[in-house]
Structure formats: C-alpha cells, structure tokens
Amino acid sequence: MTGATLAITDWSAVSPFGTGRDAFAKGVRQQVSTAVRLDRERWGVPDDVACLVPDFDVRTALGKKGTRSMNRVTGLAVATSGDLLAGAGGLPVPRERTGFVLGTTVGSAQSTIDLTRGSLTGERPYHVESGLIPYAVMNGAAGQCAIWHGLRGPNATLSAGRPGGLVALNYARRLLLSGRATAVLCGAAEEFSDARSWIDHHSREGGAPGPVLGEGCALFSLTTEPEEPPLAELLAVASATFADGDRRGAVDRCVRRALAAGGAEASQVWVACPSGAAGAEGDGELDALTGLFGAARVGTPVAALIGETHAASASFELAALLSRAEDDSACAGRTAVITSIDPGGTAAAAVLRLRPGQ
Amino acid sequence: MAVISADTRDRIKTLVSDVLEVESDELTDTSRFVEDHDADSMRLIEILSSLELNLKVTIPQSELPRMVNLSGVYDVVGEIRP
Incomplete structure (x- = not known):
C-alpha cells in the first residue's frame, strides 16, 4: 500500500429526497419514504409507483441552453456535479486536474432505444x-458533465450495474494513486424512464412484481491532497464475479479481500451497509454480512426509502452512510463496509474509515 | 436557383432556432450560426440532420460550408428540394 490518503472531502446527491447533500441527509435522518403514484400522462410504464426526483426536469434544472436533447440521466449528473462544485467543500484543485468517473448500467436505455427506433422507422436509416446520438451512448452523461463544468482530467464511464458506484470509486482511486488526476468527482447515476421500467418488468419471470424503481445521482469529491480532515477515507475496494450462483460467497470474498487490502479487521467495523438488492441477490448479500459482522452491525439499506436505483444504489448507500456518520460522533475513526451485488453476476465491497483524525 | 416557399422558410427557421436554442426573432437571414449564435460543429450537424428528418430531404455533408446562416440554408434546401 502507498502512504497516500484517498480522502472523500464532500458529496452531493440529486435523489428522491430532493436536490443536494442536506436534503439527502434530512431524508435519511427522518426516514422519509419517497414513492409517489406515477402520472399516467407523463409515464407510459407498467409501474404504478416510483421514487422520482421531485419535480425534476432537465430544462428547468439547468436552463434552456445546451439542454435541448439532453436526457434525464445526464441532467441528473450535470445537476449533481454542479451542486457539488458549488458547495463549500468545493474543489481545492484546478478543474484541469480534476477527473470524472461515473458508474452506470447502460447509460440511458431510453435514449438508446429512441435513437434505434428513429433509425428503423424514419424515411431513411440516417x-x-x-x-440524441451523444446521449444514446453510455458515456454521454460523464462527457457532458466534464464539458458543462470544464473538468479537464480523465473522464470515465463504467458499466457495472448495481455495484457501479463502488467500481467507480476503485477507478477513481487508481487515477489518484497513479497521479493522473489530483481530484476526481466520482459516483453513479440512474434515470427513471419508460424504457428502464419496461426492461425491468420483462426481466422478471412471468412479470412478477419487483421492487419500486428509484432514480438519481450521487457524486463524491475524492483527492489525495485534502485541505481539511475529510469526511472519510477510502481504504480499499474489491470486486468479484459469480457464475455459480454463490451470491453469499461472492460478497463474502469481496469483503474479506477489501478488509485485508485496507488493513482493517472485521471486528473493528462500525457498520456494514448492504445494497438492498431484491430477491436471491439481496438474500445472499445479507447472509454474507450477517455472517461476517452479526445482524446488529448490518445497516438498513436506504433503498427502502428511495427505491431500487440500480447503478446509483451503491453511491446512495455511501451517501446514506456519510449522512449517518455526520450525526454520530461515535463513528469517528471507525471502519465501515459497503457492499453491492448485481443479478448479472458481479459483487463489490468498499472499506472506508469514517471521519479520520477527529 | 430554385426558390422555396414562405411556408418552408418559416419551417426551416423554426427548426434551426430550435437546434440553436434561440428565439426565432433572434435569428435573422444573415446572422451567423457559429459567430453569432455560439454553434459548434456538432450543432451544425444537428441542423443538417433536423432538416433532413423534418423536410424529408437528403443534404450532402459537402453543403455544410454553405450553411453558415439561414440564407445559406435556404439556398441549399432550395436546390435540393424539387
């Protein structure tokens, strides 16, 4: 391990709780449920309810310039990064040295489908x-965030499903440790859309009811050169795949590897945060964490309040963890674990030290 | 040179101001997309494809250098459209 500290200095979220870090922390503190009945005029989906970012509209949030074709996921990411960059903890380093890393599932399923449909139904394929083209590819959101805010460092999009936010942290970690960037904005985003809702619906056997879908974006400022004691330090991230159906084993393996890489002991862990996955994935994840830490140290996923946010779910778990840590001085210097798992066969775990040096 | 109808001109103006994200009264026949309305190369391609999509025409990319303002667009579309 190198001696460099990977400091999380600030964060923001545009979530079903509203816009900004304070709105999110308040929602977590007050356990606000965010599911709303969907407007049938606006959404042509099989779901009756969803956890939407309240009143979010790209052009209302960002203005009419440069947003004509911008899709929802990009609007969410640009708004979140704007809020983070405007925050008091802003960026201590020049934007030329600031990278941007975003976890996603497929970018915007809606934009990809709209573009493809247009090509198939138009007078000519072209x-x-x-x-729509820049947004129909999955790196549209990350690219637009960098263009919009003038972030000139490395720009990466990681398609990793539910563990996207954790895999993004690991990518940011490597950029920082290798000196490719001095600061990185890192997190994940997922939009609610007709396309995503239908894909989710049809991916379940016989259209069985699934979890309420949520959406939003959470981003974190990471740097190796913090000016003040950070909110948390990222100690390690580990990921694994499972083709054998052993979900518990995959999560267990990730956590053990991440703890070892971060030089932390399971006995020191203050809280372990599962991602709140539905079905067998969620059961396996919970089994693994309960086995490692005991039920008393396993947190309740924020997904219970903001819905299944897929790629953004792990980032929202981290945001919820930092919100809780803010309210509880007993966590200072303690270790926390965040895990995630995807039905596609990937799992990941991150180990952090909360409020170091306090 | 072929002349296009006033209707088509209006239509083109609406399409182009949409892409440039300006009110149609800000856009004159001679105001330049790049210099006066901050368009970049991507935006110019969007203008071309919006015209193709909505007017059901095909415009060769080699015509792009002439499409610097509305007047240029009217000329190009006038020559293509029967």
Whole structure:
C-alpha cells in the first residue's frame, strides 16, 4: 500500500429526497419514504409507483441552453456535479486536474432505444435526431458533465450495474494513486424512464412484481491532497464475479479481500451497509454480512426509502452512510463496509474509515 | 436557383432556432450560426440532420460550408428540394 490518503472531502446527491447533500441527509435522518403514484400522462410504464426526483426536469434544472436533447440521466449528473462544485467543500484543485468517473448500467436505455427506433422507422436509416446520438451512448452523461463544468482530467464511464458506484470509486482511486488526476468527482447515476421500467418488468419471470424503481445521482469529491480532515477515507475496494450462483460467497470474498487490502479487521467495523438488492441477490448479500459482522452491525439499506436505483444504489448507500456518520460522533475513526451485488453476476465491497483524525 | 416557399422558410427557421436554442426573432437571414449564435460543429450537424428528418430531404455533408446562416440554408434546401 502507498502512504497516500484517498480522502472523500464532500458529496452531493440529486435523489428522491430532493436536490443536494442536506436534503439527502434530512431524508435519511427522518426516514422519509419517497414513492409517489406515477402520472399516467407523463409515464407510459407498467409501474404504478416510483421514487422520482421531485419535480425534476432537465430544462428547468439547468436552463434552456445546451439542454435541448439532453436526457434525464445526464441532467441528473450535470445537476449533481454542479451542486457539488458549488458547495463549500468545493474543489481545492484546478478543474484541469480534476477527473470524472461515473458508474452506470447502460447509460440511458431510453435514449438508446429512441435513437434505434428513429433509425428503423424514419424515411431513411440516417434520418435520426442527431442531437440524441451523444446521449444514446453510455458515456454521454460523464462527457457532458466534464464539458458543462470544464473538468479537464480523465473522464470515465463504467458499466457495472448495481455495484457501479463502488467500481467507480476503485477507478477513481487508481487515477489518484497513479497521479493522473489530483481530484476526481466520482459516483453513479440512474434515470427513471419508460424504457428502464419496461426492461425491468420483462426481466422478471412471468412479470412478477419487483421492487419500486428509484432514480438519481450521487457524486463524491475524492483527492489525495485534502485541505481539511475529510469526511472519510477510502481504504480499499474489491470486486468479484459469480457464475455459480454463490451470491453469499461472492460478497463474502469481496469483503474479506477489501478488509485485508485496507488493513482493517472485521471486528473493528462500525457498520456494514448492504445494497438492498431484491430477491436471491439481496438474500445472499445479507447472509454474507450477517455472517461476517452479526445482524446488529448490518445497516438498513436506504433503498427502502428511495427505491431500487440500480447503478446509483451503491453511491446512495455511501451517501446514506456519510449522512449517518455526520450525526454520530461515535463513528469517528471507525471502519465501515459497503457492499453491492448485481443479478448479472458481479459483487463489490468498499472499506472506508469514517471521519479520520477527529 | 430554385426558390422555396414562405411556408418552408418559416419551417426551416423554426427548426434551426430550435437546434440553436434561440428565439426565432433572434435569428435573422444573415446572422451567423457559429459567430453569432455560439454553434459548434456538432450543432451544425444537428441542423443538417433536423432538416433532413423534418423536410424529408437528403443534404450532402459537402453543403455544410454553405450553411453558415439561414440564407445559406435556404439556398441549399432550395436546390435540393424539387
């Protein structure tokens, strides 16, 4: 291990709790449930309810310039990064040295499908809305965040499903440790859309009811050169795949590897935060964490309040952890674990030290 | 040179101001997309494809250098559209 500290200095979220870090922390503190009945005029989906970012509209949030073709996931990410960059903890380093790393599932399923449909149904295959093209590829959101805010460092998009937010932290960690960037904005985003809702619906056997879908974006400022004691230090991230159906084993393996890499002991862990996955994945994850830490140290996923946010779920878990840590001085210097698992066969775990040096 | 109808001109103006994200009264026949309305190369391609999509025409990319303002667009579309 190198001696460099990977400091999380600030964060923001645009979530079903509203816009900004304070709104999110308040929602976590007050255990606000965010599911709303969907407007049938606006959404043509099989779901009756979803956890939407309240009143979020890209052009209302960001203005009419540069947003004509911008999709929802990009709007969420640009708004979140804007809020983070405007925050008091802002960026201590020049934007030329600031990277951007975003976890996603497929970018925007809606934009990809809209573009493809346009090409198939138009007069000519190339008679498509070309403004959609940058957003129909999965790195549209991360690219636009960098363009919008002038972030000139490395720009990466990681398609990793539910563990996206943790895999993104690991990517940011490598950029910082290798000196490719001095600061990185890192997190994950997921939009609610007709396309995502239908894909989710059809991916379940016989259209069985699934978890309420949520959406939003959470981003964290990471740097190796913090000016003040950070909110947390990222000690290690580990990920694994499972093809054998052993979900518990995959999560267990990730946690043990991340603890070892971070030089932490399971006995020191203050809290372990599962991702709140549905079905067998969630059961396996919970089994692994309960086995390692005991039920008393396993946290309740924020997904219970803001819905299944897929790629953004692990980032929201981290945001919820930092919110709780803010309210509890007993956690200072303690270790925390965040895990995630995806039905596609990936799992990940991150180990952090909360409020170091306090 | 072929002349396009006033209707088509209006239509083109609406399409182009949409892409440039300006009110249609800000856009004149001679105001330049790049210099006066901050368009970049991506935006110019969007103008071309919006015209193709909505007017059901095909415009060769080689015409892009002439499409610097509305007047240029009217000329190009006028020559293509029967």
